[in-house]
Amino acid sequence: MKEYLGMTLNEFIIRRQSDFKYATGELSRLLSHIGVAAKIVNREVNKAGLVDILGEVGTVNTQGEAQQKLDVYADSQFIHALRASGEVCGMASEEDDNIVTFDNVLANDGKYIVCIDPLDGSSNIDVNVSIGTIFSIYRRISERGHKAEEKDFLQEGLKQVAGGYVIYGSSTMLVYTTGRGVNGFTLDPSIGEFCLSHADIRTPESGAIYSINEGYYLKFEDAIKKYIKYTQEVDKQTKRPYKARYIGSLVADFHRNLLKGGIYIYPATADAPNGKLRLLYEANPLAFVVEQAGGMAINGKDRILDMKPQDLHQRTPLIIGSTNMVNKVMEFIENK
Ligand SMILES: O=P(O)(O)OC[C@H]1O[C@](O)(COP(=O)(O)O)[C@@H](O)[C@@H]1O
Ligand SMILES: [Mg+2]
Numbered sequence: 001m002k003e004y005l006g007m008t009l010n011e012f013i014i015r016r017q018s019d020f021k022y023a024t025g026e027l028s029r030l031l032s033h034i035g036v037a038a039k040i041v042n043r044e045v046n047k048a049g050l051v052d053i054l055g056e057v058g059t060v061n062t063q064g065e066a067q068q069k070l071d072v073y074a075d076s077q078f079i080h081a082l083r084a085s086g087e088v089c090g091m092a093s094e095e096d097d098n099i100v101t102f103d104n105v106l107a108n109d110g111k112y113i114v115c116i117d118p119l120d121g122s123s124n125i126d127v128n129v130s131i132g133t134i135f136s137i138y139r140r141i142s143e144r145g146h147k148a149e150e151k152d153f154l155q156e157g158l159k160q161v162a163g164g165y166v167i168y169g170s171s172t173m174l175v176y177t178t179g180r181g182v183n184g185f186t187l188d189p190s191i192g193e194f195c196l197s198h199a200d201i202r203t204p205e206s207g208a209i210y211s212i213n214e215g216y217y218l219k220f221e222d223a224i225k226k227y228i229k230y231t232q233e234v235d236k237q238t239k240r241p242y243k244a245r246y247i248g249s250l251v252a253d254f255h256r257n258l259l260k261g262g263i264y265i266y267p268a269t270a271d272a273p274n275g276k277l278r279l280l281y282e283a284n285p286l287a288f289v290v291e292q293a294g295g296m297a298i299n300g301k302d303r304i305l306d307m308k309p310q311d312l313h314q315r316t317p318l319i320i321g322s323t324n325m326v327n328k329v330m331e332f333i334e335n336k
């Protein structure tokens with residue numbers, strides 16, 4: 001794979017088209033349209049303080065969260081790009097209560113649906129901290145030629161044909177998998193192209209970083225409290241105490257841990273028994289990526305990718321990262 005380093009995203013997609021089980025170019029086109037929308041969002045993120053894109057819109061999304069201007073802007077850019085691709089019959093987004101369909105013949109004939117978190121890390125938008133976009137792609141199961149249906153979106157994560165994220169950080173990267181490994185592309189502003197910079201990403205089996213919002217410590221179940229204590233004990237052999245790192249943008253915490261080894265935990269709490277993060281457009285795509293990179297993702301009981309979604313905006317506890325670390329948390333949960 002190293003021989004592809006520096007190759008643009010589009011060249012890479014076309015060259016690796018044989019990856020796609022049903023390879024007829026549609027998924028290639030769809031992925032490159034996601035790349036285009038990411039570049040447009042990146043352009044606004046980079047100059048956020050200079051344009052009227054910071055702050056709240058004044059509306060709340062279906063989860064009761066105040067929508068940031070950039071949440072809504074990013075949502076509209078991805079809706080536009082997915083409609084323009086002609087490959088997508090519908091989209092589920094954190095910022096839209098219901099399925100977004102595109103009501104034109106071409107789109108209704110689209111083979112794919114997309115679940116998306118257009119802007120992840122909304123609490124960090126105004127303070128110039130890394131944020132991202134998370135996406136998940138499935139083949140529709142409803143009949144082509146008609147609007148997408150809810151059943152198209154309530155498929156298990158293991159049925160994804162592609163999953164990934166964009167991180168708008170010190171550099172902008174797009175990382176994705178189609179089920180044959182994970183590759184990362186860095187946006188080269190001088191040519192305006194995503195170029196392969198991280199080929200065949202593998203996450204270490206063990207790491208020394210843990211990411212959890214300890215501000216909720218008192219609300220965590222005992223097993224999670226015990227795991228946090230375990231991470232802080234001194235033990236050279238297992239590189240403990242681990243470093244605590246929590247950016248508060250899931251994409252950024254996940255990306256760091258993916259490359260360096262580590263664990264991200266957003267558990268159930270006393271007042272949020274299903275945690276905070278959303279199964280369809282946060283947990284599932286990152287679980288697909290981490291498993292393809294050799295890691296693990298669970299909800300405290302089951303594998304995330306085996307979960308059968310019941311609702312578009314369903315939440316789930318998420319424990320994700322290096323295999324040995326996720327297994328350790330599971331040990332604490334099972335021995336509680
Ligand atoms: O502030 P908390 O409760 O730690 O939550 C932070 C988490 O919430 C999120 O911001 C939720 O995602 P959105 O910003 O897309 O709503 C994650 O990115 C992040 O990891
Ligand atoms: Mg999010």
Ligand SMILES: [Mg+2]
Nearest residue numbers: 094117119120
């Ligand atoms: Mg979001």
